[in-house]
Amino acid sequence: MSTSSVGLTTAQVQQIWKQACAELQLQLSPAVYSTWIVSNPLTHMMFLDETQALATITSPTAFHSTNLKKNLHLQIKNALDKHTGRNCNIEYKIGDPSIAFAHNAQSEQNSQHGFESIKTDITPPPIEFSQRNDASAFPEMQSFGQVLPQAQQSYSASNTSVSPRVGDLFSEQTLSSAQTDRISAISRKVGLRSDYVFETFAVSTTNEMAHAAATAVSNRPGSAYNPLFLYGGVGVGKTHLMHAIGNNIIKNDPNKKIIYSTGEEFTNEIVHAIRNKKANEFKAKYRSADVLLIDDIQFIAGKNAVQEEFFHTFNALTKQLSQIVLTSDRPPHEMNLLEDRLRSRFEAGLMIDIGQPSFELRTAILLVKAKAARVDIPIELAKTIASQVESARKIEGIITSIRSEVELKRRSITPELIEEILRVEITEKRPVIKVTPAEIIRTVANHYKLKQSAIKGTRRSKPLVTARHIAMYLLKEDLSLPLTEIGKWFSGRDHTTVLHAVRKIEKEMILDEQFHQDVSALRMTLAAISR
């Protein structure tokens, strides 16, 4: 704003108008004054220079404006000229005066300096101007009988009935709950679980990286980390995070097109599309996505046609800056049957390993999930459960069991009840591993990239010893082979050696999170190849 032309603040405009009104009131009959002056206030005033000013009179309707211009222009002009000391050009506008003031108030925020330069021009000096200027223009406006509609925020009408009453259709509460419903309708359509959101995700050292990356991706899909590759064992929260990303993106922008599917669904869809000669539809669907979420991507490894299609989809999406999020139970370099070109693409993004939840985190997860399920579990009991359950998924199962006991059988949550449930859950839910001893040794060898013969052999280098001990541990724990029998698989070692190995692994698993995870991953693989 140049110094020669300055807009006046709302308070100043009103001050001038008040003075002009006082004068006009003397000249006009009360009927004329109240009809043509009071409801048609001065809403804006601009001093162009020392002699010229531009005034805006806002009328509620064109009737007012037309007749004001025709009949009272001179009187108004004279009054304004006198009180501004300038020659006023009057512009007649139509609109709601309170809205016009609200606009002024907004633009004033940006042009406070204009006020200083004209402060001295006004006679008499406005009283307590600085104070008035700081306060919003709202109280001033009430003098025109029109309170600025608070309706901008809440459209609550004055309802006189005390109780009961009809709720307000446009209350914050209705709006937000409708918004929530809308979002959950969309996420349900996409296939996301509405309870898998960031708010219900318990964060600890083992998953904070993944959580941070997922949050970043969900807030800036396509530009933060692309693709995001989350991997980790069973029940560490990969799926939860993936759903949370999807849910948060919908919350931020319900119009984003999100596709969520599991590696298996993706595979089935391709097979179906190829069989029904609908490959184009498939392509159109996946390649139009703003966000593609594929859970358990390891499932496509080894399936050539599927990998091929996924590769092209992947390229098309990254090219148009669509976000891709993938989860897997192992890192890309351990997905043996994955095509190299896909592996390199996965590895090009951000890869994050989610560790097995620690005891504290498991307790936290339990409490979060219990709260979500409206089950009140005391912290001591939560600790008991967390100490005996490894994965978050099992925790969920246990909470469901507790809830059904409480709701259906009307039992209260006691240590006895928890113990009972744990006994059943843990024995039942353990992954069943039914493989031959040879398969265990082969799997362990593959996992550590060692030769089977070396594991069975007698050399005692460190990596070999660890792998050998894990194999022994698994043979003992999961196949329940006798110690002597196990010894025979490893160059006829003594049963005490085997016992030592088993104990060592047990101890190591408690101490070392990474180690625990390795074993869990191995168990997963074994469970997968079990018959």
Added chain:
Amino acid sequence: MKTHVLQENLQRGLTYLAKAIPSNPQLPVLSSVLFEATKSGVIISATDLYFGVRVHLQASVDTEGTIVIPGKQLKELISSLPNGKLTLEYSEGTLQIKSEKTKTKLQCQSAEDYPQFPQVEGETYTFSSEELQAIDKFVGFSTSTDQARPVLTSILFEPTEKGLMTVSTDGFRLSTYKVSKNVKGDAEKLLLQAKALQEVNRIVKQVEETEISFIVSQELKQVYFSIGDVEIYMRLIEGEYPPYEKIIPTIFTTEVEFQASELDDNIKRAMIFARDSSNIIRFAITEEGVEISATSPSLGTYTGQIAGSKVSGKHLEIAFNAKYVQDILKAVQSETVWMGMSESLKPVLCRPSDFPAAEYVIMPFKVNE
């Protein structure tokens, strides 16, 4: 000024002006009717400065002139006179109205004080009279009468991709009606006062025009209808319309399809008792059906099964203002009416099954159990 006009014509013209003559205006001249006699005929006009009507009358004019005549007295007088020719003659502040057997002298104010009607120029919109009447019928009833919030006294005309949406709400209920009409892509949202629109429809019915055009001047915030011999001026309401799309519920855990006549009969009976207690009627929705009840602390209670109600979803207890439901039933005249609900305090969506273009949202009552 001297002119001859048929009583029938003048009376009809004055009924069109009726709503535009304020009974007790700040500016006294506004309670009068502006009477302009020119060579081409007579125009009578009235306005309260927010709403204005002008009517062109067939008349023979001997000498031209413009006068203002006290509105109420003129209307009463003319409507009591028999059909036939009237002669109106003005001189020196007095108007003489002569019929076959009567002679009336009326004191008149000077015409100079009467406000001028604005010149409205802008974009033209055209509706068929059925469309305009349908809008009033389907959404006109749920506007607010609170003049402090003009936005809620209006009907929103919003051009969307799906067609023209017309919406009204009083803050507790919402009506939407989609007009099967193509709208220009750049058309603007309009807020027209429901009461004024109702008056337009009343006149449209009498004038028997099939197509109604109106001009909207965004600059003057004015809407101008020209319907046959009648011109109507109304203001364009300014302000932000509530975010109506956002509160239309999308998730329903309980859905009921009512036989409209059964529902209506039951509400009528319930209303006998509900009238004493803010029109509250309660629905108890179970798998077996819907039970309606109303209680009056002094009179007693009514309970009825609404026959033919098809329920799906969870059972629910919910209370409504009976009038809201009645208004919808009256507007849509559908054989069956569908309601989708989720919680006792969340808004309810209501759709006439035969008429998908209209949708209604009502807020239930908060009832202390």
